[in-house]
Amino acid sequence: MTARRLRRRVVSTLMTGLVGVLSFLAVLALVLILGNLIAKGASSLDWSFFTRNPVPAGEAGGGVANAIVGTVIVVGLAALIGLPVGIGTGLYLAEYGSGRLGWIVRFVADVLNGTPSIVVGIFAWTWLVKPMGHFSAFAGSVALAVLMIPMLARTTEEMVRLVPHSLREAALALGYPRWRTSLRVVARTALAGIVTGSLVGIARIAGETAPLLFTALGNLNFSTSVTQPMQTLSLQIYTYATGPFAEWHRLAWAAALVLMGLVLLLSLAARWAVRSRHGAPPAPPAPPAR
Amino acid sequence: MAPPPPPPPPPLADARLRLETVRLTALYGRRAVVKDVSILFPGHTVTALIGPSGCGKTTFLRCLNRMHELSEGGWTTGRVLLDGEDIYEPGVDPVRLRRRIGMVFQRPTPFPTMSVYDNVAAGLRVNGGRSRGDLDAAVERALQQAALWDEVRDRLRHSALGLSGGQQQRLCIARALAPEPEVLLLDEPTASLDPSGTQRIEELCHELKTRYTIVIVTHNLQQAARVSDYTAFFYLGELIEVGHTEAVFTKPAKEQTEAYITGRFG
Numbered sequence: 001m002t003a004r005r006l007r008r009r010v011v012s013t014l015m016t017g018l019v020g021v022l023s024f025l026a027v028l029a030l031v032l033i034l035g036n037l038i039a040k041g042a043s044s045l046d047w048s049f050f051t052r053n054p055v056p057a058g059e060a061g062g063g064v065a066n067a068i069v070g071t072v073i074v075v076g077l078a079a080l081i082g083l084p085v086g087i088g089t090g091l092y093l094a095e096y097g098s099g100r101l102g103w104i105v106r107f108v109a110d111v112l113n114g115t116p117s118i119v120v121g122i123f124a125w126t127w128l129v130k131p132m133g134h135f136s137a138f139a140g141s142v143a144l145a146v147l148m149i150p151m152l153a154r155t156t157e158e159m160v161r162l163v164p165h166s167l168r169e170a171a172l173a174l175g176y177p178r179w180r181t182s183l184r185v186v187a188r189t190a191l192a193g194i195v196t197g198s199l200v201g202i203a204r205i206a207g208e209t210a211p212l213l214f215t216a217l218g219n220l221n222f223s224t225s226v227t228q229p230m231q232t233l234s235l236q237i238y239t240y241a242t243g244p245f246a247e248w249h250r251l252a253w254a255a256a257l258v259l260m261g262l263v264l265l266l267s268l269a270a271r272w273a274v275r276s277r278h279g280a281p282p283a284p285p286a287p288p289a290r
Numbered sequence: 291m292a293p294p295p296p297p298p299p300p301p302l303a304d305a306r307l308r309l310e311t312v313r314l315t316a317l318y319g320r321r322a323v324v325k326d327v328s329i330l331f332p333g334h335t336v337t338a339l340i341g342p343s344g345c346g347k348t349t350f351l352r353c354l355n356r357m358h359e360l361s362e363g364g365w366t367t368g369r370v371l372l373d374g375e376d377i378y379e380p381g382v383d384p385v386r387l388r389r390r391i392g393m394v395f396q397r398p399t400p401f402p403t404m405s406v407y408d409n410v411a412a413g414l415r416v417n418g419g420r421s422r423g424d425l426d427a428a429v430e431r432a433l434q435q436a437a438l439w440d441e442v443r444d445r446l447r448h449s450a451l452g453l454s455g456g457q458q459q460r461l462c463i464a465r466a467l468a469p470e471p472e473v474l475l476l477d478e479p480t481a482s483l484d485p486s487g488t489q490r491i492e493e494l495c496h497e498l499k500t501r502y503t504i505v506i507v508t509h510n511l512q513q514a515a516r517v518s519d520y521t522a523f524f525y526l527g528e529l530i531e532v533g534h535t536e537a538v539f540t541k542p543a544k545e546q547t548e549a550y551i552t553g554r555f556g
Contacts, residue, residue, distance in 0.1 A: 170399035173357055174413040174465065175389030188403045 034260065041257035044250050053222050054236075060247055064255050066222040067236040071262070073224060074137050074216055074232050075206050078144035082205075083198055086149040090156020090194075095182045097157070106157075109150035120146050121211030129215060137223075137230035140216030144205040152201050159193030160186055192273055199270035203263045209234040233259040308333035308503040309354065309473055314368035316349050316358050324350045325527040326368070331473075331520075336495050336504040338514035338535065341524035342550065347507045350524065351475050354505065355391040356384040372473070389417065392466030392502075393475040397482050398458035400450035400465075407446040409461055413469040428468055435501075436464035437494055456487025463494065467502075474498065476506040480513065492517050511551055515539050523547045 048063050055062035089109070093102055124143035129135055163186050171181040187194070212218075217229040218239060233255050240252035309331040316324035324346040331337050339347040352358040353366050356377060369376045377387050392413075400409050410429045414420055420428070429446075433439040438460040445452070450461055459479060466474060476495075480488040495504060495517040508514050514521050515535060522532040523546070531538060531547045542548045 164399075166395060166397060166399045167401065169357065169360075170395060170401070170462070171412075172360060173355060173388055173393040173395075174416065175385055175387075175469065176412075176416050177385050180416065185401055189401070191403070 037253065037257040037260055040250075041253035041255075044254035045257065049251075049254055054220050054251075057243070057245060057248070062251070064231075064233065064236055064251065064258070066219065067231040067233045067255065068258065069222070069224065070137070070216070070219070070230040071206065071232040071234070071259075073226065074140050074212070074230060075144065075202060077138065077141035077226060078148060078205055079198075079202050081141060082145035082148035082152060082201070085145070086152025086201070087156050087194060087198070089149065089153035091160060091182065091187060093153060093157040094160035095178075095186065106154075109153045112146070112150040113154065116210075117143075117147055117208055118210035118213075121214050124211065125214040132227075135215060135217035135229040137216050137226040137228065140212045140230065140232070141226070143211035143215050144208060147208065147211065148201045148205050151204065152197060155197030155201070156190075156194050159190040159197060162193065163189045195273045196270045199266050199273065203266035203270070206263055206266065207234055207259060209238050213238075233262075308373065309505070310371040311350075311353070312369040312371065314350070314353055314366060314370060316346070316353050316364070316366045318361070319363040323527050324353065327524075327529045329522055329529060329532055331503055331505055333503050334499055334501075335519040336499050336506060336517055337520040337522060337532075338518035339505065339507045339522050339524060340509075340511060340514050340550070341530075343509070345524040346527040347524050348477055351393075351477055351505060351507050354473070354475055355388050355393055357388075357393065359384070389413065389469050390471050391473045391475060392469070392471035394459070394462050394466050394477065394479050396478045398455060398462050400453070400458050400461055402449070402451055404450060405447045406442050406450050406453070406461065409450045410464050410468050413465060417469060432464040432468035435467050435494075435498065436460045437490060437497075438464055454487075456483050456490065459483060459487065459491065460494070463491070467498075472503065474502045474504045476504065478507050478509060481509070488513070511539075523550060525550070 048061065050063060050068065051065050052061070052063035053066045054064065089105065093106055093109075096102065097105060120143050124139050124146070128139040128142060132139070167185055167189060168181055171185040172178070176185070212232055212235055216232060216235065218235040219229045219231040223230055237252050237255045237259065240248040240255065243249075311327055311329050314324060314327045315322055327350060329337075339351065341347050349358055352361075354370060358364045358366060366378065370378060372387075372390070376382075401412060404412065407429055410432050411425055414425060414428055430439060433442060438457060441457060442453070442461075450458065453461060459482075463474075463479070480491050483491065492513060495506065498504060499519075506514075506517065518535045520532060521535040521538040523530045523538065523542075523544075525546055531542060531544045533543070538547065539551060542551065
């Protein structure tokens with residue numbers, strides 16, 4: 001009896017230790033990345049970094065104002081396109097998606113969710129950049145929206161499904177039409193979860209580089225025209241980090257730190273959105289790594 | 291030996307007929323869970339539906355406001371007459387019908403994103419076309435009727451989730467009463483409440499029957515005896531016996547009824 005208990009205790013301790021070490025490794029990766037970024041990038045963060053545009057190669061100084069503004073525009077436009085479509089699809093799947101059509105939409109969303117982002121970039125190049133004759137921020141936003149939609153659709157569906165069936169019945173028994181039940185009661189109850197999913201989705205696409213390479217392209221100058229090529233932080237990092245100049249490398253580290261901070265901020269906002277409402281469903285699972 | 295058909299409940303001389311089912315059968319796919327039930331609910335009375343779990347009481351109740359057909363595979367045959375008109379006629383809009391027949395469920399179901407006030411007003415707003423003052427008055431009236439007004443008058447704008455379980459259930463009753471339905475269906479409304487919450491709801495039944503026709507499903511036989519004028523005993527989807535509550539409990543006509551109310555099964 002005591003031997004068995006001892007064995008149980010030993011196994012329990014070993015397993016607890018094992019999962020502890022594994023989770024430490026997972027956290028370690030994030031700590032190392034963030035620490036490295038701060039160590040190499042923080043010193044370059046000054047006022048001019050945020051307010052000035054890049055200077056010609058070889059010159060010292062300059063900033064990434066154009067990339068910061070560009071990121072906000074490209075990601076913002078992508079959210080504008082992606083949020084309604086993704087959330088709408090998720091609502092449809094949760095409320096009416098039990099039939100064959102729902103199965104097909106769900107399957108397509110899952111496939112699209114697993115599609116490498118560079119493939120989506122090529123797709124946007126073929127259908128938007130080529131016909132338009134030039135690279136544009138708009139094409140980049142569309143590519144990012146396409147990445148965002150399946151993620152949002154599935155998250156929204158999960159969140160809406162978490163709403164207890166009894167609430168739906170209560171609304172229907174009160175004489176609510178079905179569409180009104182979906183919008184006024186079910187979607188509203190799932191709102192905190194949907195907002196969280198949206199913020200996590202935006203955070204995901206904010207760091208994308210591959211789909212922007214042949215769409216938004218990048219731009220050394222300040223531009224706010226969505227029909228023209230536009231710089232984003234991720235593209236700036238790519239250009240600077242692969243370039244030959246030490247000054248560029250320095251700026252790439254700083255830009256990476258800013259981008260990381262932006263994503264972190266969105267994640268924190270997502271957490272806050274969940275916590276600020278009681279009775280809210282749990283946070284959605286993190287999207288799969290691409 | 292085939293049992294003789296159940297005798298119809300003795301009609302009350304002064305009660306106007308409100309609700310009646312005629313050979314109502316409710317099915318899930320091909321499985322009938324309510325079988326050929328004919329029953330009368332006289333106006334301004336409380337009728338309790340009793341019987342062991344899974345005997346079809348709740349499904350029967352859900353047929354009365356056409357909620358059963360929303361369940362996967364749910365459909366019905368037979369007729370349900372409300373003031374003499376069949377609610378299953380093709381021309382009847384179930385959404386509008388449900389505004390005439392209120393329902394309260396086993397567990398409290400306040401809308402979590404809405405305030406106390408908005409919860410009660412929900413059924414009124416869906417009808418549209420009411421002024422602010424009308425709405426205020428109707429909300430207060432419904433809360434008064436549900437004996438909740440004094441407890442929530444100071445926190446109408448607070449979340450409905452801040453109320454206790456018993457208060458939430460009375461809130462759901464107020465929400466069902468606000469659109470002034472003709473019939474009130476209660477599906478084990480005290481199943482998740484403590485004794486004092488249960489008592490308040492039972493007292494409510496007595497007060498509310500002056501305005502509404504009430505059908506209540508209950509597992510609690512004492513509750514059925516306390517609140518109802520008529521009692522209907524269901525077993526395996528069939529209506530075994532229906533009659534004045536006192537008669538059903540003191541000298542039941544059927545042996546099955548007697549066995550159930552004396553606790554020999556179920």
